[in-house]
Amino acid sequence: MASSATDLTRPDLTRSGDVDLVRLCQAGDRRAFAELVRRHGPVLRTHLRRMGAQGADADDMAQEAFIAAYEHLAEYRFDGPFSAWLKRIASRRYLKKVRKDARYVLSDDMSAYEPETSVDAGMKAHNLDAALQRLKPVEQLCVTLNFSGDLSHQDIADELKIPLGTVKSHIRRALDQLKSALVSPSVNPVVLDTGS
Amino acid sequence: MTRELLNDDAGDALTDSDLAELFAQPMAFDDAPRFEAKVVRGLSMRLWMRHWLVVLAGFVGGVYALAQIVRVPNLGAQSLRTAAVRTDNTLTAGMQAMDAAGKTVSNFTDQWGHYLGMMQTPTFFWVSFSLCLMFVGLYYAYSQEEAL
Numbered sequence: 001m002a003s004s005a006t007d008l009t010r011p012d013l014t015r016s017g018d019v020d021l022v023r024l025c026q027a028g029d030r031r032a033f034a035e036l037v038r039r040h041g042p043v044l045r046t047h048l049r050r051m052g053a054q055g056a057d058a059d060d061m062a063q064e065a066f067i068a069a070y071e072h073l074a075e076y077r078f079d080g081p082f083s084a085w086l087k088r089i090a091s092r093r094y095l096k097k098v099r100k101d102a103r104y105v106l107s108d109d110m111s112a113y114e115p116e117t118s119v120d121a122g123m124k125a126h127n128l129d130a131a132l133q134r135l136k137p138v139e140q141l142c143v144t145l146n147f148s149g150d151l152s153h154q155d156i157a158d159e160l161k162i163p164l165g166t167v168k169s170h171i172r173r174a175l176d177q178l179k180s181a182l183v184s185p186s187v188n189p190v191v192l193d194t195g196s
Numbered sequence: 197m198t199r200e201l202l203n204d205d206a207g208d209a210l211t212d213s214d215l216a217e218l219f220a221q222p223m224a225f226d227d228a229p230r231f232e233a234k235v236v237r238g239l240s241m242r243l244w245m246r247h248w249l250v251v252l253a254g255f256v257g258g259v260y261a262l263a264q265i266v267r268v269p270n271l272g273a274q275s276l277r278t279a280a281v282r283t284d285n286t287l288t289a290g291m292q293a294m295d296a297a298g299k300t301v302s303n304f305t306d307q308w309g310h311y312l313g314m315m316q317t318p319t320f321f322w323v324s325f326s327l328c329l330m331f332v333g334l335y336y337a338y339s340q341e342e343a344l
Binding site (some may be wrong): 030033034036037041042043045046049050059062063066067068070071128129132144147148175178179180183 | 206209210212215216218219220222223225228231232234236238240242248330332342
Protein backbone atom coordinates (compact mmCIF):
# COMPACT_ATOMS: atom_id res chain seq x y z
CA MET A 1 0.00 0.00 0.00
CA ALA A 2 2.79 2.34 0.93
CA SER A 3 4.58 1.79 -2.34
CA SER A 4 1.44 2.38 -4.38
CA ALA A 5 0.82 5.58 -2.47
CA THR A 6 4.38 6.64 -3.23
CA ASP A 7 3.88 5.80 -6.90
CA LEU A 8 0.85 8.07 -7.00
CA THR A 9 2.87 11.00 -5.74
CA ARG A 10 5.69 10.39 -8.23
CA PRO A 11 5.30 11.97 -11.65
CA ASP A 12 5.24 9.74 -14.70
CA LEU A 13 8.74 10.39 -16.01
CA THR A 14 8.05 8.71 -19.34
CA ARG A 15 5.94 11.73 -20.24
CA SER A 16 8.52 14.27 -19.16
CA GLY A 17 10.71 16.06 -21.65
CA ASP A 18 14.47 15.72 -21.67
CA VAL A 19 14.90 19.17 -20.17
CA ASP A 20 12.69 18.30 -17.21
CA LEU A 21 14.49 15.00 -16.73
CA VAL A 22 17.87 16.71 -16.81
CA ARG A 23 16.72 19.19 -14.19
CA LEU A 24 15.48 16.33 -12.03
CA CYS A 25 18.83 14.59 -12.48
CA GLN A 26 20.61 17.74 -11.39
CA ALA A 27 18.50 17.63 -8.26
CA GLY A 28 19.74 14.07 -7.67
CA ASP A 29 16.79 12.07 -8.98
CA ARG A 30 18.22 8.74 -10.16
CA ARG A 31 14.86 7.69 -11.64
CA ALA A 32 15.11 10.59 -14.05
CA PHE A 33 18.57 9.44 -15.04
CA ALA A 34 17.28 5.91 -15.59
CA GLU A 35 14.57 7.32 -17.84
CA LEU A 36 17.16 9.24 -19.84
CA VAL A 37 19.18 6.06 -20.24
CA ARG A 38 16.07 4.18 -21.35
CA ARG A 39 15.22 6.91 -23.83
CA HIS A 40 18.65 7.56 -25.33
CA GLY A 41 20.47 4.28 -24.73
CA PRO A 42 19.68 2.77 -28.15
CA VAL A 43 20.61 6.03 -29.89
CA LEU A 44 23.98 6.19 -28.19
CA ARG A 45 24.75 2.51 -28.68
CA THR A 46 23.85 2.80 -32.34
CA HIS A 47 25.98 5.90 -32.78
CA LEU A 48 29.03 4.22 -31.29
CA ARG A 49 28.59 1.11 -33.39
CA ARG A 50 28.23 3.18 -36.53
CA MET A 51 31.45 4.98 -35.68
CA GLY A 52 33.15 1.62 -35.65
CA ALA A 53 33.08 0.47 -32.03
CA GLN A 54 32.46 -3.23 -31.58
CA GLY A 55 29.55 -4.66 -29.56
CA ALA A 56 30.74 -4.94 -25.97
CA ASP A 57 33.19 -2.05 -26.34
CA ALA A 58 30.44 0.14 -27.75
CA ASP A 59 28.18 -0.67 -24.83
CA ASP A 60 30.95 -0.01 -22.30
CA MET A 61 31.67 3.33 -23.93
CA ALA A 62 27.98 4.18 -24.00
CA GLN A 63 27.80 3.40 -20.30
CA GLU A 64 30.85 5.57 -19.59
CA ALA A 65 29.35 8.37 -21.66
CA PHE A 66 26.10 8.24 -19.68
CA ILE A 67 27.95 8.32 -16.37
CA ALA A 68 30.20 11.14 -17.56
CA ALA A 69 27.11 13.03 -18.70
CA TYR A 70 25.49 12.55 -15.29
CA GLU A 71 28.59 13.84 -13.55
CA HIS A 72 28.85 16.85 -15.88
CA LEU A 73 25.17 17.72 -16.16
CA ALA A 74 25.95 21.21 -14.91
CA GLU A 75 27.84 21.77 -18.17
CA TYR A 76 24.79 21.01 -20.32
CA ARG A 77 23.57 24.39 -21.60
CA PHE A 78 20.13 23.30 -22.82
CA ASP A 79 21.08 24.83 -26.18
CA GLY A 80 20.45 21.71 -28.22
CA PRO A 81 18.98 18.23 -28.02
CA PHE A 82 20.21 16.22 -25.06
CA SER A 83 20.90 13.28 -27.36
CA ALA A 84 23.28 15.43 -29.42
CA TRP A 85 25.18 16.36 -26.27
CA LEU A 86 25.36 12.70 -25.29
CA LYS A 87 26.60 11.75 -28.73
CA ARG A 88 29.29 14.37 -28.55
CA ILE A 89 30.52 13.01 -25.22
CA ALA A 90 30.49 9.46 -26.57
CA SER A 91 32.22 10.54 -29.77
CA ARG A 92 35.05 12.21 -27.90
CA ARG A 93 35.53 9.16 -25.74
CA TYR A 94 35.62 6.89 -28.74
CA LEU A 95 38.02 9.22 -30.57
CA LYS A 96 40.39 9.17 -27.62
CA LYS A 97 40.52 5.44 -28.00
CA VAL A 98 40.82 5.65 -31.77
CA ARG A 99 43.81 7.97 -31.59
CA LYS A 100 45.68 5.33 -29.63
CA ASP A 101 45.12 2.97 -32.52
CA ALA A 102 45.46 5.61 -35.21
CA ARG A 103 47.64 3.54 -37.51
CA TYR A 104 44.75 1.18 -38.15
CA VAL A 105 41.73 3.44 -38.05
CA LEU A 106 43.14 6.57 -39.64
CA SER A 107 45.16 4.77 -42.27
CA ASP A 108 44.95 6.02 -45.85
CA ASP A 109 45.69 2.59 -47.23
CA MET A 110 42.57 1.65 -49.14
CA SER A 111 43.68 -1.77 -50.28
CA ALA A 112 41.95 -3.65 -47.49
CA TYR A 113 38.73 -1.71 -47.85
CA GLU A 114 38.07 -1.51 -51.56
CA PRO A 115 34.32 -1.70 -51.96
CA GLU A 116 32.99 -4.83 -53.50
CA THR A 117 31.78 -4.39 -57.02
CA SER A 118 28.74 -6.61 -56.60
CA VAL A 119 26.23 -5.57 -54.01
CA ASP A 120 23.90 -8.25 -52.75
CA ALA A 121 20.16 -7.88 -52.48
CA GLY A 122 20.22 -7.62 -48.69
CA MET A 123 22.47 -4.59 -48.92
CA LYS A 124 20.09 -3.01 -51.37
CA ALA A 125 17.37 -3.09 -48.74
CA HIS A 126 18.51 0.03 -46.94
CA ASN A 127 20.79 -1.78 -44.54
CA LEU A 128 22.77 1.24 -43.53
CA ASP A 129 24.74 -0.58 -40.87
CA ALA A 130 25.87 -3.32 -43.22
CA ALA A 131 26.83 -0.69 -45.78
CA LEU A 132 28.83 1.23 -43.19
CA GLN A 133 30.76 -1.90 -42.33
CA ARG A 134 32.06 -1.99 -45.90
CA LEU A 135 33.61 1.43 -45.66
CA LYS A 136 37.16 2.12 -44.69
CA PRO A 137 37.22 2.76 -40.89
CA VAL A 138 38.19 6.40 -41.21
CA GLU A 139 35.44 6.99 -43.75
CA GLN A 140 32.93 5.25 -41.53
CA LEU A 141 34.08 7.41 -38.67
CA CYS A 142 33.95 10.68 -40.60
CA VAL A 143 30.56 10.12 -42.17
CA THR A 144 29.01 8.99 -38.90
CA LEU A 145 30.44 11.94 -36.99
CA ASN A 146 29.02 14.21 -39.67
CA PHE A 147 25.59 12.66 -40.11
CA SER A 148 24.90 11.11 -36.72
CA GLY A 149 27.11 13.17 -34.43
CA ASP A 150 26.21 16.46 -36.13
CA LEU A 151 29.83 17.56 -36.18
CA SER A 152 30.94 19.92 -38.92
CA HIS A 153 33.75 18.96 -41.26
CA GLN A 154 36.02 21.36 -39.42
CA ASP A 155 35.06 19.86 -36.04
CA ILE A 156 35.87 16.40 -37.36
CA ALA A 157 39.20 17.59 -38.71
CA ASP A 158 39.99 19.12 -35.32
CA GLU A 159 38.94 16.03 -33.41
CA LEU A 160 40.81 13.62 -35.66
CA LYS A 161 43.73 15.99 -36.17
CA ILE A 162 43.72 15.47 -39.92
CA PRO A 163 43.45 18.12 -42.67
CA LEU A 164 40.03 19.51 -43.51
CA GLY A 165 40.40 18.50 -47.15
CA THR A 166 41.08 14.93 -46.13
CA VAL A 167 37.92 14.88 -44.02
CA LYS A 168 35.88 16.21 -46.92
CA SER A 169 37.25 13.63 -49.30
CA HIS A 170 36.60 10.82 -46.80
CA ILE A 171 33.01 11.94 -46.37
CA ARG A 172 32.45 12.39 -50.09
CA ARG A 173 33.83 8.96 -50.84
CA ALA A 174 31.78 7.42 -48.03
CA LEU A 175 28.60 9.06 -49.25
CA ASP A 176 29.21 7.89 -52.79
CA GLN A 177 29.69 4.33 -51.59
CA LEU A 178 26.69 4.43 -49.29
CA LYS A 179 24.45 5.82 -52.00
CA SER A 180 25.66 3.24 -54.42
CA ALA A 181 25.16 0.44 -51.90
CA LEU A 182 21.82 1.69 -50.65
CA VAL A 183 20.11 2.51 -53.92
CA SER A 184 16.49 1.97 -53.15
CA PRO A 185 15.27 -1.17 -54.88
CA SER A 186 12.01 -0.63 -56.70
CA VAL A 187 10.77 -4.03 -55.62
CA ASN A 188 11.04 -3.33 -51.92
CA PRO A 189 10.50 0.27 -50.87
CA VAL A 190 11.30 0.76 -47.20
CA VAL A 191 8.41 1.72 -44.96
CA LEU A 192 9.03 3.42 -41.68
CA ASP A 193 6.58 3.27 -38.83
CA THR A 194 6.17 6.76 -37.42
CA GLY A 195 4.29 5.41 -34.44
CA SER A 196 1.53 8.01 -34.57
CA MET B 197 -1.42 4.38 -37.52
CA THR B 198 0.32 6.65 -39.99
CA ARG B 199 2.95 5.21 -42.24
CA GLU B 200 5.16 6.98 -44.67
CA LEU B 201 7.54 5.95 -47.40
CA LEU B 202 11.13 6.79 -46.67
CA ASN B 203 12.00 6.95 -50.34
CA ASP B 204 8.94 7.17 -52.47
CA ASP B 205 10.88 7.63 -55.69
CA ALA B 206 11.99 4.03 -55.42
CA GLY B 207 14.78 3.12 -57.76
CA ASP B 208 16.49 6.52 -57.55
CA ALA B 209 19.71 7.14 -55.68
CA LEU B 210 19.45 8.32 -52.11
CA THR B 211 19.98 11.96 -51.31
CA ASP B 212 21.98 13.28 -48.37
CA SER B 213 18.78 13.98 -46.48
CA ASP B 214 17.66 10.39 -47.03
CA LEU B 215 20.91 9.22 -45.55
CA ALA B 216 20.49 11.63 -42.65
CA GLU B 217 17.10 10.05 -41.97
CA LEU B 218 18.64 6.60 -42.05
CA PHE B 219 21.31 7.69 -39.60
CA ALA B 220 18.59 9.02 -37.32
CA GLN B 221 17.05 5.58 -37.00
CA PRO B 222 18.59 3.70 -34.04
CA MET B 223 19.14 -0.02 -34.13
CA ALA B 224 16.80 -2.26 -32.16
CA PHE B 225 18.42 -3.82 -29.09
CA ASP B 226 16.90 -6.84 -27.42
CA ASP B 227 18.94 -6.24 -24.31
CA ALA B 228 17.92 -2.61 -23.79
CA PRO B 229 16.50 -3.17 -20.26
CA ARG B 230 19.67 -5.01 -19.25
CA PHE B 231 21.81 -2.18 -20.58
CA GLU B 232 19.75 0.40 -18.68
CA ALA B 233 20.09 -1.59 -15.47
CA LYS B 234 23.83 -1.92 -16.04
CA VAL B 235 24.29 1.82 -16.53
CA VAL B 236 22.26 2.73 -13.45
CA ARG B 237 24.10 0.10 -11.42
CA GLY B 238 27.44 1.41 -12.67
CA LEU B 239 26.53 4.94 -11.68
CA SER B 240 25.34 3.86 -8.24
CA MET B 241 28.52 1.88 -7.70
CA ARG B 242 30.70 4.79 -8.72
CA LEU B 243 28.87 7.23 -6.46
CA TRP B 244 28.97 4.73 -3.60
CA MET B 245 32.70 4.16 -4.01
CA ARG B 246 33.35 7.87 -4.20
CA HIS B 247 31.28 8.45 -1.06
CA TRP B 248 33.09 5.80 0.93
CA LEU B 249 36.45 6.87 -0.43
CA VAL B 250 35.78 10.29 1.04
CA VAL B 251 34.73 8.71 4.33
CA LEU B 252 37.86 6.54 4.39
CA ALA B 253 40.08 9.49 3.52
CA GLY B 254 38.46 11.50 6.31
CA PHE B 255 38.97 8.65 8.76
CA VAL B 256 42.63 8.17 7.81
CA GLY B 257 43.19 11.92 7.93
CA GLY B 258 41.50 12.12 11.32
CA VAL B 259 43.60 9.29 12.72
CA TYR B 260 46.73 10.92 11.36
CA ALA B 261 45.81 14.28 12.86
CA LEU B 262 45.08 12.65 16.20
CA ALA B 263 48.42 10.87 16.04
CA GLN B 264 50.11 14.23 15.81
CA ILE B 265 48.59 15.59 18.99
CA VAL B 266 47.46 12.74 21.17
CA ARG B 267 49.74 11.19 23.74
CA VAL B 268 48.95 7.73 24.96
CA PRO B 269 47.08 8.31 28.17
CA ASN B 270 47.80 6.38 31.29
CA LEU B 271 44.75 4.27 31.47
CA GLY B 272 45.74 2.74 34.77
CA ALA B 273 42.65 2.25 36.84
CA GLN B 274 43.73 4.25 39.82
CA SER B 275 41.10 6.92 39.31
CA LEU B 276 38.44 4.37 38.65
CA ARG B 277 39.44 2.47 41.73
CA THR B 278 39.20 5.61 43.78
CA ALA B 279 35.80 6.35 42.39
CA ALA B 280 34.64 2.90 43.33
CA VAL B 281 35.51 3.27 46.97
CA ARG B 282 32.55 3.15 49.25
CA THR B 283 30.12 2.04 46.64
CA ASP B 284 28.12 -1.07 46.46
CA ASN B 285 29.40 -4.35 45.12
CA THR B 286 27.67 -4.06 41.74
CA LEU B 287 29.41 -0.83 40.96
CA THR B 288 32.68 -2.25 42.20
CA ALA B 289 32.27 -5.21 39.89
CA GLY B 290 31.55 -2.83 37.04
CA MET B 291 34.63 -0.80 37.84
CA GLN B 292 36.72 -3.93 37.93
CA ALA B 293 35.42 -4.89 34.51
CA MET B 294 36.26 -1.44 33.26
CA ASP B 295 39.68 -1.78 34.85
CA ALA B 296 40.28 -4.92 32.86
CA ALA B 297 39.10 -3.26 29.66
CA GLY B 298 41.22 -0.21 30.37
CA LYS B 299 44.29 -2.35 30.91
CA THR B 300 43.67 -4.12 27.63
CA VAL B 301 43.43 -0.80 25.83
CA SER B 302 46.50 0.43 27.65
CA ASN B 303 48.48 -2.63 26.62
CA PHE B 304 47.30 -2.25 23.07
CA THR B 305 48.30 1.40 22.89
CA ASP B 306 51.62 0.60 24.52
CA GLN B 307 52.30 -1.93 21.82
CA TRP B 308 51.50 0.65 19.18
CA GLY B 309 53.23 3.44 20.99
CA HIS B 310 56.37 3.20 18.96
CA TYR B 311 54.31 3.42 15.78
CA LEU B 312 52.65 6.55 17.10
CA GLY B 313 56.07 7.92 17.92
CA MET B 314 57.21 7.22 14.42
CA MET B 315 54.13 8.97 13.03
CA GLN B 316 55.18 12.09 14.87
CA THR B 317 58.61 12.24 13.26
CA PRO B 318 59.43 14.83 10.54
CA THR B 319 60.34 12.04 8.14
CA PHE B 320 56.90 10.51 8.42
CA PHE B 321 55.34 13.93 7.96
CA TRP B 322 57.23 14.62 4.74
CA VAL B 323 56.61 11.15 3.34
CA SER B 324 52.89 11.40 4.00
CA PHE B 325 52.78 14.97 2.75
CA SER B 326 54.45 13.90 -0.50
CA LEU B 327 51.97 11.05 -0.88
CA CYS B 328 49.09 13.46 -0.38
CA LEU B 329 50.51 15.76 -3.04
CA MET B 330 50.89 12.83 -5.38
CA PHE B 331 47.25 11.81 -4.86
CA VAL B 332 46.10 15.36 -5.50
CA GLY B 333 48.14 15.40 -8.70
CA LEU B 334 46.71 12.07 -9.80
CA TYR B 335 43.20 13.27 -9.04
CA TYR B 336 43.79 16.38 -11.12
CA ALA B 337 45.15 14.35 -14.02
CA TYR B 338 42.15 12.02 -13.81
CA SER B 339 39.73 14.94 -13.78
CA GLN B 340 41.41 16.31 -16.91
CA GLU B 341 41.06 12.94 -18.56
CA GLU B 342 37.40 12.83 -17.62
CA ALA B 343 36.71 16.34 -18.84
CA LEU B 344 34.10 16.56 -21.55
